[in-house]
Amino acid sequence: MSAAQPAGHPTAAQRSGHLALDPAALGEREVYHLLTGLVVPRPIAWASTRSASGVANLAPHSYHNVVATDPPVVQLTSSGVKDTLANVRDTGAFVLNVVSEDLLEAMNATAADLHPDEDEAAWAGLALEPAATVDAPRVAAAAAHLECTLREELVIGNGHMILGDVRHIHVATRVWHEGRVDPEALRPVGRLGGSAYAVVERVRRVPRPRAADLGGPGRP
Numbered sequence: 342m343s344a345a346q347p348a349g350h351p352t353a354a355q356r357s358g359h360l361a362l363d364p365a366a367l368g369e370r371e372v373y374h375l376l377t378g379l380v381v382p383r384p385i386a387w388a389s390t391r392s393a394s395g396v397a398n399l400a401p402h403s404y405h406n407v408v409a410t411d412p413p414v415v416q417l418t419s420s421g422v423k424d425t426l427a428n429v430r431d432t433g434a435f436v437l438n439v440v441s442e443d444l445l446e447a448m449n450a451t452a453a454d455l456h457p458d459e460d461e462a463a464w465a466g467l468a469l470e471p472a473a474t475v476d477a478p479r480v481a482a483a484a485a486h487l488e489c490t491l492r493e494e495l496v497i498g499n500g501h502m503i504l505g506d507v508r509h510i511h512v513a514t515r516v517w518h519e520g521r522v523d524p525e526a527l528r529p530v531g532r533l534g535g536s537a538y539a540v541v542e543r544v545r546r547v548p549r550p551r552a553a554d555l556g557g558p559g560r561p
């Protein structure tokens with residue numbers, strides 16, 4: 342069944358201008374295209390690791406987010422077992438390199454399905470430096486790095502979620518403004534569906550209202 346033409350009679354949702362899709366009735370690829378096209382833009386965990394034999398590895402993962410800030414924990418999820426996951430299992434360490442617009446093509450190049458003995462960074466022409474606190478390299482040109490150690494691996498279907506404790510953070514002074522990260526200077530890249538990416542060209546600032554501003558009761 343095509344995701345664009347669901348079978349059966351139109352539902353109330355279709356009549357109102359929405360497709361009504363049951364993920365359980367769709368194929369895995371259709372669900373993949375729907376979820377990765379709708380949960381957007383996704384931040385990109387550009388993870389650098391080292392294999393047990395010392396080979397550097399670099400690969401993007403857009404199933405990625407902050408899990409907690411106290412303690413600082415992030416997650417990235419591997420669809421199946423790939424070199425990044427194998428390396429994190431072996432060494433317990435990884436670095437997340439922030440992808441700015443100037444690194445978009447290089448980041449994409451590191452998603453190539455190279456042999457585990459090949460270093461994607463070298464193929465993409467990227468210089469690596471040792472991390473300060475963990476046994477993994479970092480991308481020298483990235484504006485920021487999160488150095489992490491493996492806290493836990495959760496397996497959910499085809500997803501292997503790597504939860505990492507953030508041990509050390511580098512932020513380039515060029516993206517640092519008045520004690521905060523400056524998004525206009527960072528120009529982060531987000532993943533959309535397929536080969537589409539979002540780049541930050543306009544930032545809108547919308548202060549969050551307090552209940553009192555809305556005239557409503559505040560949270561107890």
Ligand SMILES: Cc1cc2nc3c(=O)[nH]c(=O)nc-3n(C[C@H](O)[C@H](O)[C@H](O)COP(=O)(O)O)c2cc1C
Nearest residue numbers: 400401402403404418419420423424425452453454
């Ligand atoms: C922007 C982008 C985001 C990606 N996100 C993921 C992801 O979240 N999980 C995943 O398993 N693969 C993801 N991939 C594909 C991996 O990067 C690709 O399979 C890569 O070869 C894995 O490298 P590794 O075997 O060195 O870990 C993504 C690719 C791109 C270009």
